[in-house]
Structure formats: C-alpha cells, structure tokens
Amino acid sequence: MARDNLVVIGNFDGLHRGHRAVLEDAARSAKEHHLSLVVLTFAPHPAEVLGRKAPPLLTPLPRKIALAERTAPGVFVSVTRFDHAFASQSPAEFAKVVLHETLHARVVMVGKNFRFGAQRAGDFDELGRLGEVFDFRTRSHLLVGDERGPFSSTRAREAIARADLDEAQSILGRWHALSGTVVGGDRRGRTIGFPTANIVDAPEALPPFGVYAVVVDKLGAGENGEKQARTLGRGVANLGVRPTVDPNEKRPRLEVHLFDFEGDLYGERLRVHLVKQLRVEKKFAGLDALKAQIAMDASDARAATKDLLPDPEAGGAWA
Numbered sequence: 001m002a003r004d005n006l007v008v009i010g011n012f013d014g015l016h017r018g019h020r021a022v023l024e025d026a027a028r029s030a031k032e033h034h035l036s037l038v039v040l041t042f043a044p045h046p047a048e049v050l051g052r053k054a055p056p057l058l059t060p061l062p063r064k065i066a067l068a069e070r071t072a073p074g075v076f077v078s079v080t081r082f083d084h085a086f087a088s089q090s091p092a093e094f095a096k097v098v099l100h101e102t103l104h105a106r107v108v109m110v111g112k113n114f115r116f117g118a119q120r121a122g123d124f125d126e127l128g129r130l131g132e133v134f135d136f137r138t139r140s141h142l143l144v145g146d147e148r149g150p151f152s153s154t155r156a157r158e159a160i161a162r163a164d165l166d167e168a169q170s171i172l173g174r175w176h177a178l179s180g181t182v183v184g185g186d187r188r189g190r191t192i193g194f195p196t197a198n199i200v201d202a203p204e205a206l207p208p209f210g211v212y213a214v215v216v217d218k219l220g221a222g223e224n225g226e227k228q229a230r231t232l233g234r235g236v237a238n239l240g241v242r243p244t245v246d247p248n249e250k251r252p253r254l255e256v257h258l259f260d261f262e263g264d265l266y267g268e269r270l271r272v273h274l275v276k277q278l279r280v281e282k283k284f285a286g287l288d289a290l291k292a293q294i295a296m297d298a299s300d301a302r303a304a305t306k307d308l309l310p311d312p313e314a315g316g317a318w319a
Helices: 017-032 061-071 091-102 124-134 153-161 165-172 287-305
Strands: 005-009 036-043 076-081 105-110 137-140 177-183 197-200 210-219 230-240 253-258 269-280
Touching (some): 005 017, 017 036, 017 061, 017 105, 036 061, 061 076, 091 105, 091 124, 105 124, 153 165, 165 269, 197 269, 230 269, 269 287
Parallel strands (some): 005 105, 036 076, 105 137
Antiparallel strands (some): 177 197, 197 253, 210 230, 230 253
C-alpha cells in the first residue's frame, strides 16, 4: 500500500449512483494531490456484530469490490473485519491504528453523519480534531440524488421490496441482481418444456415472490470470478416457493429458464439481473395450466429483454 493515501470510509452496499459519485470525486482529488485512493469498508455488517438486524444485502462483498474497482480504476479496497474488538476501539485508537498507522491517510473522506469508535462516540468534528493529531485532513462528501431525494442503499432496498425495479435501477445505475450456485432440482421443468437452473439462498435482498424477466451472467471461478463474468443469455425466472408443484415448500428458490440455451449449468455460479416483474407468484390448478402460463411469461420476458445490451463497462457481462 502507498504511504500517502486518500481514504474514503463507508459500507458502500449496492455501490449505487451516490457512492459512485463519491468515488469519482475522491479519485479526482487523490490524483490532484498525488495521493493513492483507498476505500475502507467493513465485513460483516457492523449491525450483525452489535446485536442489531443487518439490512438485506444489495451487493455481496466480491461484487461490491468489483464495482468499486470499475468506478475508480486503481483503487485499493481495504476490507476490515468488524468484530467486538474492533468495535471497542476508542475514536482516538481508530484514528491512530487504522487511519494513521495502517492506511497512511493524508485525507479522510466520510459523510457528515459519520460516527466511529466505541459507542459511536466519534463524529465528523472529532475526526477533524484527531486528524490534526495524526496528520490527516478530513473532507465530507456531497450527497447526490434526484427529485425524490438522495440516492441511498435504503431507498434501493425499499424499491426492491415493493418490486419497483425501475426505481431500484434508477438508484443503483443497473438492475438489481440475485446470485448463487446452480443446484440440482426435481427436473420437473424439463418435462413441461421449460428446463430451469435453480438457485437457493441468494445472499441479496429479495423482491416479492413472482415471475421476472431477467438477463443472466455466468461468473468465473475463484477470487476473480466477478471480473471473469460473461453474459449467458436472456430468460424468465420464478422466485418463490412453487405452490403448484410443492405446497409444503418453505425455502425460496430462484428458477431460471434461459432462452435458446442448451447445456448443463450444475455447479456454475450465476448472477441473475431482474429486469421487470411480470406477475406475482400464484398457485395453478395443475401442470397443464402452469405450462400454459409459463409460455405466456416467457413470451413477455422475451419482449421485455429483446433490446437490452451488455454494459460496455462491464467487461463482457450484462452489468
């Protein structure tokens, strides 16, 4: 790590448009002052350690890091383990050990409402006072938003929770996505002409159960899997508990039917971008009625995705 750094601190879940504006501003400032750019983020979410319920994830850690590196090429993302020992540091200990000794901060950028140290005792003004002791300057970053208010992870989660995918896309700057490893299913989809790739336990925030038009990336293996993501295709997906075929199922799963695709995806890691909700999940009288509805859903999903193109900044992926 460089000896002179501009350090931006935050959780950055979702790496939404507001976050990207902060990183772009920080990158310009770092270059202007001949500093290297460092993002300091935490895992797990501090709320988990402090006994509060953590908000649903928008982006798992590898995805968040990849998006930060795409936004500000050359950035170093420092992931600090947030545990009880870390949480018990005084504000002065945090400034000395983490910012001064570990990250070699010359400038520290945070939000105006930033709190740090044991019992959240430190605030922006305290950070400034500690900066005078440990030789770094402090900056607050501007909030970026639209007519509805500042872009925020909370706004994005609320939009996803009500299946307002257009609002979520406006905040995130891309489609919200669910990810995971393809597992074996009951192969019932093959018998009705719609084979599916099945994902359970996606770590991201779930929208309401229903049927969605989707575009799908295949992720690479290992630590660089996010950077190796490539488009796999367009499709239609059902998120829910499949009341027609298994009324006792409680564990949500994402079943993705890819258009014009043949092959085995078991064990592969996919990222499924939710483009549009087509309908809510419901129970049908039988497999014939379900098959007829899936055919209509597939037609609607083809129409919803036919003009979409991969993001040229995504290195071969959809987004």
